[in-house]
Amino acid sequence: MIELIVADRCTDCGTCVEVCPANVLDAGQGGLPILARVEDCQTCFMCELYCRADAIYVAPDCDRRVTVDETEVMASGRLGQYRKHSGWDEWWDRFPNEQWLMETVFRRAGEAAAQAKVTSADVIRTK
Structure with missing residues (x-):
């Protein structure tokens, strides 16, 4: 940040x-x-x-x-x-200059964030 x-x-x-x-x-x-x-x-x-x-x-x-x-x-x-x-x-x-490698990092971060939202939603539904 x-x-x-x-x-x-x-x-x-x-x-x-x-x-x-x-x-x-x-x-x-x-x-x-x-x-x-x-x-x-x-x-x-x-x-x-x-x-x-x-x-x-x-x-x-x-x-x-x-x-x-x-x-x-x-x-x-x-x-x-x-x-x-x-x-x-x-x-x-x-x-x-290997900035093109960041595409993979951003994709993985997006996938992790999406998975975290799914996991959070599952926890809320089970309450």
């Missing part, structure tokens, strides 16, 4: 707001994106991939928010790591 936008790195380009498929971000008055609907985040990493300033951190936990410390995230090198390891933009010639 998206957890952090580092204001000092953000260039206020608005790309993250545009590419988010779940409409999680809003453009702020000063240009800095606002985490408006974090609970709708699909953890697709699109905002992080398209952020050329490496100002966004998306935590891998897609079920719940986790507490992150901006200083720690910046010191850890996690900002921009997903973009880099995905061969995005300036990293295209050093790392393979």
